[in-house]
Amino acid sequence: MTTPELHIGIPSAYTPSVTLDAPFDVLRAITRRLATTDDLGSVLQSITQALVQRADAAVARVFLLMGDDECEYCRRRIEAGEQTRSTERALHLVLSAEVIDDAGAFHRIPVDSLFPVAVALRLGEPSLVDDWRELPPGMLDPRVTRIWRRHGIVGLAAYPLAVRGESLGAIGYVARRAITRTEYEVLGVFADQAAMAIKGAFLFRELERHRDRLQAENAYLQDELRADLVDVGGFDHIVGESPALRAVLRRVRQVASVETTVLITGETGTGKELVARAIHERSARASRPLIKINCGAIPQGVVESELFGHEKGAFTGALQRRVGRFELADKGSLFMDEVGELPLDTQVKLLRVLQEREFERVGSATPIAVDVRLVAATNRDLEREVAEGRFRADLYYRLNVFPIRIPPLRERPSDIPLLVRHFLAHFQRKLAKPLRAMDPASMEQLQRYPWPGNIRELQNVLERACVLATEPVVKLAEPLRMPASRVSKTGADTAPITTLDESERAHIRRALAAANGRVHGPAGAAVLLGVNPSTLRSRMQKLGIGRGSPS
Structure with a gap:
């Protein structure tokens, strides 16, 4: 047990309050x-x-x-x-x-x-x-x-x-x-x-430390409970029977019972968090919470505070001590989504926690020992990120002990009817409508569509159709459009070569144009590009692309 820090001393001019002879x-x-x-x-x-x-x-x-x-x-x-x-x-x-x-x-x-x-x-x-x-x-x-x-x-x-x-x-x-x-x-x-x-x-x-941790953990779990109650996804289970999904679940069973660090890779919307939860719930840590953090949704200036916590007065606005996600996850599991978005200086500190199993809160030099099982996820190609200097090689090797790749929905079209049935049952309860089946023509269209936004996009499309449905057989509200990123590349081989930034800038602008300037939402540019909205906003800011106009 770490000895609590003591701030005691004797004043230079101490005078006892009473003189004692015996x-x-x-x-x-x-x-x-x-x-x-x-x-x-x-x-x-x-x-x-x-x-x-x-x-x-x-x-x-x-x-x-x-x-x-x-x-x-x-x-x-x-x-x-x-x-x-x-x-x-x-x-x-x-x-x-x-x-x-x-x-x-x-x-x-x-x-x-x-x-x-x-x-x-x-x-x-x-x-x-x-x-x-x-x-x-x-x-x-x-x-x-x-x-x-x-x-x-x-x-x-x-x-x-x-x-x-x-x-x-x-x-x-x-x-x-x-x-x-x-x-x-x-x-x-x-x-x-x-x-x-x-x-x-x-x-x-020590009691104070545990009280602070329990209060923070309770607040976190209350937020999770409220999120579950209003969750539009209905992701209660991993749905599907395709060989590709069965292979994923087989790897989950292999790694769940051991303490190995897991790196889950896959496109946005494929269900990486569900796989992380399945690993946690089949592990010996299932009685403790699975703490989640989306590294791509946190501003760079506060990411270390979110991960490791901070002391009162550690920086402007730190009005009280905060318990970080690693401390909350002690004896449990920590799911770090979008781990590829971490700044390089934070990657160094994460590597130290994984190696030494201890960290310091921001504004403190007192080490705190933790016992955490880490499950990380990313939609980036981390090997390329390492080669281009945006991700530390030593951290990548530390995370990539047991990789699990989740296939995109277009690689398992046989699972789409099962997912449709699952979502219809969910929206029937949520909307209090007698929704029984999907129109055959609409189902055929769902199975032909490439789903760049994967299961999350399918969920949003089905919710919109269920909201507008006036009879038990649900039809698509509107035809599914191919995303701009999949439009034919006719003439691409003869186009002039541009820099990577110029190509990326043009690509993002085409996606914004196809999404009528929207970044978020089921038909937003982030879904079309298959990236997290916060990641897209960061790239737009770096490339000087304004949100007001795609031009």
């Missing part, structure tokens, strides 16, 4: 504070300040066992290039009360060092030294003994901080005289109080 009065006061505040820093501050108020006391310190990334002070030094990141956990100073000037020279103490707090943590036992100067040479770190000698330190005491066998850190105490047995016993009680306060703070922060 140690048990101190203990009672700290116990009261522990029971009435959730401020860990305040409790630890009371403990360390009470300890150094004893006569000839010099330093009282609290260290926590954590990684460099979990320590705010070390993170700042690492980011500034003043410290090298270590993968080993160490004792990090989180609070200190002291009356000597340079006792703060050691912030990070390795667990295997000779510092008394490190020895207490390592052995799991407290230690009391009446006079450190009488110890054999080599038992203490010479760097700290030089400081102690300069300031006249004599007695040492250290207690491990632990709760139910879990090591949390250590508390250290030094004085200019021998430490009495009573002081040593009180230090032990203080250590127990500090350990309980620290563990309570950890649990509270």
